[in-house]
Amino acid sequence: MLRISAAIIMAKTANWLSRLFRKGKGSSLPGVVALRICPEILEKLAGQTKLGTIMVSGTNGKTTTNNMLAGILSSSGYRVVVNSIGANLIGGVTAAFIEKATLGGKVDCDYACLEVDEAFFPVISKKIKPGIVIVTNFFRDQLDRYGELDKTIKFVEDALKMIPEPKLVLNADDPLVAKIQINSGLPAFFYGLGENTGLSEKGGFRVREARFCPLCGERLSYSYYHYGQLGNFQCNKCGFHRPSGKVEACEAAASDGNFSFIIHYPGGSVPVNLPLGGLYNIYNALAAFSAGFLLERDPLKMSVYLKSYRPATGRMEEFNCPDKKVVLNLVKNPTGFGEGLTYLLSSAGPLDVLIAINDQAADGRDISWLWDVDFEMLEQIHGRINIFVCTGLRAQEMGVRLKYAGVPAEKIIVEPGYSNAVRRIMAGAAQHTYLLATYTALWPVEKELRKYVT
DSSP, rough: HHHHHHHHHHHHHHHHHHTTTTTSEEEEEEEEHHHHHHHHHHHHTTTOSEEEEEESSSSSSSHHHHHHHHHHHHHTOOEEEOOOOOOOOOHHHHHHHHHHHHHTTBBOOOOEEEEEGGGGGGHHHHHHOOEEEEEOOOOOOOHHHHOHHHHHHHHHHHHHHHHHOOEEEEEEEEEHHHHOOOOOOOOOEEEEEEOOTTTOOOSSSOOOSSSTTTOOOBBBBBEEEEEEEEEEEEEEETOOOOOOOOOOEOOOEEETTEEEEEEEEETTEEEEEEOOOSHHHHHHHHHHHHHHHHOOOOHHHHHEEEEEEOOOOOOOOEEEEEEEEEEEEHHHHHHHHHHHHHHHHHSOOOOOEEEEOOOTTTTTTTOGGGSSOOGGGGGGGTTTEEOOOOOOTHHHHHHHHHHHTTOOOEEEEOOSSSSHHHHHHSSSSSSSEEEEEEEHHHHHHHHHTTOOOO
């Protein structure tokens, strides 16, 4: 017990010093320090959770889904441990419990909502046995770190075999996620987005991750799709197909950066007004709603909470700045970046755009993935985009990619320094400013942006 107390004291001190000297958000360091002193501290603290642990894994949408679910539970009066700003390795998960722990090692919480990196899912789920596991989607992400996509999926599938009777919440529209239920033999609660006029597409889709059936290798066919490989898929050889969603969004409509839709669930339906742009955020809301439904939360109250949801840093985060609307969004792989660009297409009026690209370990050292992003789609709105400011460690390469995508050279500004880059974009004439940043560039860009917030 003394060792646990010492670890917590040192971890909280490290967190205080980190914030005092502005050396980060203190989201992982306390956990790293505590684990050095007491390697079993995560199991000890997490074991005090009274009602259960929910883990969220997958490529995109982990932070938003996890925070939505934590908010649903908190708004119902439950005490929740949550790694809310996306620190999803073992240090970040441990830090979330450290934050709630007393110096004596007591954690008074009902639920733990934990976003977990796919590669660390086996390690963390071995220490904390989740009652519910949400898997959002699988896209190619950080090839230099994890290797091929099949390897990433295997991390999760193998770990699920070691968890006693977990309840799975799976994305029905992603064949790579849907197959988990078949491979694991575990019961699953599926969610998905139905066919929606104006949002769903019929043909010509650019599927990169799952052109072929993950069970037999035959080419998949789609009656409609939403983005990436997400849609109504069917294998005409082995019969593998999109499972029916227990929770499904229909009648979705976009308006001024927001979405309205109807969620159908077993026994009823409820309207949802989501104050977030990006089609992927409907999926995040569906995943959180599904887990809440399994935890017997009231559907109408969940809808009310989702209407008031405010995103974490860089997840379609809006800022109040003089004379303009500013949105900051995290980008980390071709599919997520592509959806961010699609949001630009739906925005009205002139735009100024900043793109911050780094190649540190958390971003992925190999930036060749930028050539898989469909920047060419922006050709249809070149006339509305005043400037592209490229910043970060790989600003020059980003500028080259835009040039090859057909962006006029006079609209491309390469400014590696964050301060000058943000200053230039905020001096732009457009009333809509959009900033996209990779993970390690996100925080410094956000810090500079805060200087312009009213």
